[in-house]
Amino acid sequence: MGFTIGRAADLLPFPASDTHKYARGKVVVVAGSPRYPGAAVLAARAAQRMGAGYVEAVVSAPAVLPVRIAGPSLVVSDRGEWDPPVLESGPGRPLAVLVGCGFDAAGDAGECGRLLRLALDRAACPVVVDGGALGLAACDEMRRALRLRAGRGVATVLTPHAGEAALLAEAAGLPGDFLSDPPWRFCERLAQAYSAIVCLKGPDTFVSDGSETYAIDQGGPELAKAGTGDVLAGMAAALSAQRQGDVLCAVTTAALLHAEAGRLAADRRTSIGVIPEDVIDELGSAIQRVASFR
Ligand SMILES: NC(=O)C1=CN([C@@H]2O[C@H](COP(=O)(O)OP(=O)(O)OC[C@H]3O[C@@H](n4cnc5c(N)ncnc54)[C@H](OP(=O)(O)O)[C@@H]3O)[C@@H](O)[C@H]2O)[C@@H](O)CC1
Numbered sequence: 001m002g003f004t005i006g007r008a009a010d011l012l013p014f015p016a017s018d019t020h021k022y023a024r025g026k027v028v029v030v031a032g033s034p035r036y037p038g039a040a041v042l043a044a045r046a047a048q049r050m051g052a053g054y055v056e057a058v059v060s061a062p063a064v065l066p067v068r069i070a071g072p073s074l075v076v077s078d079r080g081e082w083d084p085p086v087l088e089s090g091p092g093r094p095l096a097v098l099v100g101c102g103f104d105a106a107g108d109a110g111e112c113g114r115l116l117r118l119a120l121d122r123a124a125c126p127v128v129v130d131g132g133a134l135g136l137a138a139c140d141e142m143r144r145a146l147r148l149r150a151g152r153g154v155a156t157v158l159t160p161h162a163g164e165a166a167l168l169a170e171a172a173g174l175p176g177d178f179l180s181d182p183p184w185r186f187c188e189r190l191a192q193a194y195s196a197i198v199c200l201k202g203p204d205t206f207v208s209d210g211s212e213t214y215a216i217d218q219g220g221p222e223l224a225k226a227g228t229g230d231v232l233a234g235m236a237a238a239l240s241a242q243r244q245g246d247v248l249c250a251v252t253t254a255a256l257l258h259a260e261a262g263r264l265a266a267d268r269r270t271s272i273g274v275i276p277e278d279v280i281d282e283l284g285s286a287i288q289r290v291a292s293f294r
């Protein structure tokens with residue numbers, strides 16, 4: 001249940017001296033919407049800071065230029081044209097897909113559903129499902145798609161907050177008493193119901209693959225600000241790309257570093273003033289702190 005800092009330290013993806021950008025992991029961030037373009041920038045930036053060597057942001061047409069300006073090192077494309085044949089890690093070229101941060105499922109359900117289905121069907125690599133895509137995942141069709149992915153041996157990660165977790169539980173027909181379960185048990189049941197790794201976010205965060213569950217309790221209330229979840233999703237995707245063989249521990253390590261970075265940001269800005277961008281900025285110091293436990 002406990003996840004030691006030493007364990008996280010061993011998973012840190014320090015690059016080898018002879019590496020190249022693709023060897024450090026590519027993350028495709030399918031995120032944002034005309035209403036929430038900023039979520040794509042937060043997630044993509046966090047993936048870069050978490051070590052991904054190549055980050056592609058697939059965003060709505062009106063967001064292409066603003067995202068290019070916000071992140072000149074991002075490769076940005078129009079989601080309306082996104083129709084990849086297959087997305088798979090090549091030898092020495094790890095890949096992961098993040099889908100859903102900043103999806104506006106109410107305003108844009110058709111296009112968001114298409115993007116989620118494409119990601120789940122075509123990505124033979126870890127897929128992290130966050131934000132507005134979680135509501136779309138809360139149905140039998142998507143649960144079947146997740147079961148198929150698990151059968152193919154590829155990990156899917158769901159990152160709900162309590163509200164999104166309640167939607168997922170209801171759609172999976174989990175008994176109405178699930179809310180009275182201890183949160184780790186609820187997280188475990190959700191993971192089983194969706195054949196996925198579930199990262200249940202809150203003041204304490206739980207990460208489960210349905211049999212093994214870890215708790216991260218280092219986070220503080222400075223993280224309770226719109227956009228910090230997008231940062232965690234980008235970090236989780238980057239580490240999942242780089243640690244494909246152990247996505248459960250990769251996501252747990254991301255949650256631990258996110259909590260540490262929040263704490264370091266609060267030391268500088270106070271728990272009142274921290275914004276998600278500060279959490280990204282402190283990620284390097286959080287990595288250094290965790291690395292000192294190696
Ligand atoms: N800069 C950007 O572009 C940003 C974009 N963002 C993106 O926008 C999209 C929509 O996100 P959002 O924040 O508008 O709605 P969301 O959080 O789903 O809340 C909906 C309802 O859920 C509930 N609820 C919420 N939190 C809860 C909790 N912890 N525990 C329990 N319940 C909770 C609550 O319902 P209530 O309980 O009040 O009935 C709330 O009214 C999404 O894709 C996201 O990624 C954001 O990341 C922000 C920065």
Ligand SMILES: Nc1ncnc2c1ncn2[C@@H]1O[C@H](COP(=O)(O)OP(=O)(O)O)[C@@H](O)[C@H]1O
Nearest residue numbers: 161201202203219220223224226227228229230
């Ligand atoms: N009181 C709190 N203490 C510690 N961490 C928190 C607290 N409130 C929220 N968080 C963390 O902040 C993040 C918020 O994510 P989320 O609710 O998805 O926000 P958003 O969608 O606006 O980005 C999660 O990682 C969650 O664990």
